[in-house]
Amino acid sequence: IETINNDQNGSSMGAFSINIGGEYKALINETSKKEFRQEVVLDKQNFIVVTPYKDYEWKITDIEDTILGHKVKKAIGNDKGKQIAAWFAPDIKVDAGPNQVNGLPGLILKTVSETGGKFGSIMTYEADKITLNPKKMSKTKPMKGEEITQEDFKKLQDESRQKMRESFSIGVDKK
Template sequence: MKKIGLLFLGFCTQMIFAQATRFVYQVSMKPDSANRNDVKTETAYLDITPEKSIFYGEKRLQRDSILGRARQTGSFNFDRSQMENLRSNIDFTVVKDYKSGIKTFNSRISRDQYSYEEDRPMDWKILPETATIGDYKTQKAETTFAGRTWFAWFTPDIPFQDGPYKFSGLPGLIVKVEDAKGDYSFDLKETKKIAQIEDFSQRGNLVKVKRKDFENQSALFKKDPVSFMQASMNSRRGGGPGRNADPNQRKEMENRLKEETKKNNNPIELN
C-alpha cells in the first residue's frame, strides 16, 4: 500500500507540474540597419497552458525579480549596473488567449505601460518543404506581417498552434521563424515543464489603446524621446517627478535616450 501511495503521489505531483510548458527561444536581432554586423542575441520564453500563453524576455523576468525583492524588503540599494545589464530589446509581452483568440501586446513607452489588442490576421501559406530541426520534423510556412515576409518551421509533434512573439495559427508549434531579410529570428532551444506561467503585474499607469494609437505614441517617442518624457512628466502633479532633477543626471538621460533611439532604427514591425 505504501508503494502504491508513493506512486499515486508521484503521479499527482507530475500532473500538477505538467499544467504549464515553457519553450525557450534564442532570439537574434539586428536593430541597427546601419550596422548589420551588430547582432543582438537574447533568450525569451513562451509559457503555455491550455487556456493561454505569454511570450517575454528572460531579462524582463530577472529584472522584475530584483525589483520584486526590493519592494518586499523596502531596500532599493541594489547594484544599478546589474539593472543596466538587464536592459533588453525584448521589452514587451505578448499574451494569447486561446478561447477568445485575442492577442494582447504590452510594452512601455517612457514611464507608461501601454496595452493593445492585435487586430491584424496572420494568414499562413503552408509550403511543401520539410526539414529536421533538432529533434523535430518540421514543415515550412510563409506569411507577410507588419511589413516583413516571414518563414516559419512548425512541428505537429508539439500540438500547440502557437509560437514566439505574435506568431501562431499553424498546425503545430513553431520551432523556428525568421524574416526574409535575416534581421530577426526565433529558434527553439529547450522545452520544460513548469508549475505555472508567469503573471507580470503592470505597475504604474496602464494605458489601453488601439494599435494605431500605440504606434503613433511610439513614433513620437522615437522622434524626440526627451520632449516626450518631459511632456509625460509635466502631465503629472504639476510637473511630476523629475522636474527638479539633477542637471547632470538629466543630461545623461537625454544622451542615453537619443543614442538608444538612433541605434534602434530597424524594428521588428516596419509598418
C-alpha cells in the same frame, strides 16, 4: 537602436540608459481571443498593447526537418508584402510562435522573415527548449496599464520620439 545602456564595467555610477519606443515586458498569447497582449512602459506610463492575430495566408510545403526532436513542416507566408517562413510541429497543437507569428496547425519552432527597410535584413527566431506538460506552471503576473491598440501605440511612440528629438535640439543661431 531600441535600447542604449552605457554601463561602464558593471557599475551603476555614471551609467546612462535610454529606451526609445518603450520598454517591452511580458508578452501573452491569448489563443482564445486570437490576440497578443504585451505590457510596455513608454514615457513612464504603463500600457497593454493588444495586437490581433495576423492572417498570413500560409502555404504549407512538403519540406520537413527536425527541431528539438520534433518533426516540423515548413510553411511560407506573407506579412505586408514581406516573405516569412515558419517551421511548425503538427504534433504540438498550439497555434503560436515567436515574434507574434501565428496561424499554423502546430507550435511554430522557427521563423525566418524579412525586416524591410534600407538594409533588407533577415530575422531568425528558433526555439532552443520546449517544456511540454510542466510539473509546475510559472505564474504570470497580472499586466497593468491602459489597454491600447498597436496602431494607437505607434502614434504615441512617434510623439515620444519627436519630443525626445526636440529636447536634444539646441537649434542654430543665424547671424
